[in-house]
Amino acid sequence: MFKKLIASCLIFTPLLLGACETYQSGDLPAISRLNIIKTGTHTKEQVLRILGTPSYEEPSENFVMYAKIRKKSRAFLEPKEFERDIYVFYFDKNDIVKSQKHLTLANANQVDFISDTTPTQHKELSITEQLIQNFGRYDAGGRDSTTR
Secondary structure (H helix, E strand, O other): OHHHHHHHHHHHHHHHHHOEEEEEEEOOOOHHHHOOOOOOOOEHHHHHHHHOOOOEEEOOOOEEEEEEEEEEEEOOOOOEEEEEEEEEEEEOOOOEEEEEEEEEOOOHHHOOOOOOOOOOOOOOOOHHHHHHHHOOOOOOOOOOHHHO
């Protein structure tokens, strides 16, 4: 019994460990280049030239964001984030750096996500009502569906 347990552990442990993967989304410029940017002295054009293309840019809010997020997944489990670096540069109306933030996993709650939903303009239909309404709308081919 004990030998079977050891044998199964020796077989299944490498399989479970082998299924561990690390994912990265985004990439950051070198820290030395990020430290060059100073509030009130650099324009948006200079920031983009020094740091390169941002991960996200919002023209209406006038900010750019550089982000690197790393996740680790094990076997069939949901990937878990273990590293987050986000640098956000805000600009004033003259495109001068107004402020900057460095967000990490420790202060992750400072990232605002908008969870608004768009309401539908139509009545919500049950599955039965949908089936009744769609009865007769099936186009078996041969007819021009634009002439209905």
